[in-house]
Amino acid sequence: MNWLLVVAGAVVGAPLRYLTDRAVQARHDSVFPWGTFVVNAAACLVLGVLTGAASVGAASSWLVLLVGPGLCGALSTYSTFSYETLRLVERGWTFLAAANVLASVLVALGAVHLGAELARQLFA
Secondary structure, three states: OHHHHHHHHHHHHHHHHHHHHHHHHHOOOOOOOHHHHHHHHHHHHHHHHHHHHHHOOOOOHHHHHHHHHHHHHHHOOHHHHHHHHHHHHHOOOHHHHHHHHHHHHHHHHHHHHHHHHHHHHHHO
């Protein structure tokens, strides 16, 4: 029955990804994929908080399944990140494509670390 928790999280995460992506991108008149960048960073931050909370025993196994692979798995979208980066290269925006890759990786790692440390400090 663990798969139901993952599905329940994904039912929230997928529409949240789409709506957030569209709302953010609508506010930027840019070819840079800000919407995807924001949802991936947010998912990494939430996953970091969840991981930090779980590491100190403050998150149950059902919550980890619901929020981790469920919500965050559906909220983050690295397939879209790859596609949008490829499209930037194809359109001649090589610098923006490289910036997207570098910034996405650095922000994702930073968000996970920040979230985990925040949770450890709050729940320890």
